[in-house]
Amino acid sequence: MVDYPKDHTEEVHASQPSHYRVLEKVFCKSHFTPEDSILDIGCGKGRILAYFTEMGFKGKLTGVELKSDIVAVCKQWTKAYPNIQVIEGNVLDLNPNEYTVMVMYNPFGEDVLLKLLEKMEQELTHPIQLYYLSDHLYGNHINGRPGWTLKHRGWIWKDGIYYLHWTPQRCSWWEYTPVKES
Ligand SMILES: C[S@@+](CC[C@H](N)C(=O)[O-])C[C@H]1O[C@@H](n2cnc3c(N)ncnc32)[C@H](O)[C@@H]1O
Numbered sequence: 001m002v003d004y005p006k007d008h009t010e011e012v013h014a015s016q017p018s019h020y021r022v023l024e025k026v027f028c029k030s031h032f033t034p035e036d037s038i039l040d041i042g043c044g045k046g047r048i049l050a051y052f053t054e055m056g057f058k059g060k061l062t063g064v065e066l067k068s069d070i071v072a073v074c075k076q077w078t079k080a081y082p083n084i085q086v087i088e089g090n091v092l093d094l095n096p097n098e099y100t101v102m103v104m105y106n107p108f109g110e111d112v113l114l115k116l117l118e119k120m121e122q123e124l125t126h127p128i129q130l131y132y133l134s135d136h137l138y139g140n141h142i143n144g145r146p147g148w149t150l151k152h153r154g155w156i157w158k159d160g161i162y163y164l165h166w167t168p169q170r171c172s173w174w175e176y177t178p179v180k181e182s
Pocket of ligand 1: 011012014015016017041043045048064065066067089090091092104108112
């Protein structure tokens, strides 16, 4: 049985930071430019924003987070970085066209995921990249949807003798291109 932290529900998953080494593995084949606008869906205290900052990313970085106590921590440290915006709120209320790259580390269950996919498919007017960390639970919902191309999917567990996760976690990298209605 999985022993979830207290702040975990099916709709809003627990706030757990991703591991820097996992992020290195996920993004090692990707290239971002200052024209990119990256959204971390469920940014928590901002580990993914910190990773991109550390990597020297100069474009726009946005984090959105539902939990006010956690988002306050993220807002506090990111104040020093003019290219970072942190929004307290629900990703379902954002305009997806403001971003070219979206990243999410296991933020929610399948109901919210399906709503987000439908919203993106209805509203996006340009292609975006989506990185989904720990997608083994619900990521198969993206398979076969019109407009979605899987660029990479793989498992992350150990790094040598060092465990990055308790159990293997699958991660995926997608490109979504809006489907023209005929
Ligand atoms: C596993 S944590 C990941 C934190 C951070 N992205 C990282 O990788 O270190 C997932 C976060 O998503 C947030 N979340 C869940 N549903 C959300 C929603 N609909 N909109 C915004 N944030 C959400 C949760 O509150 C939680 O803090």
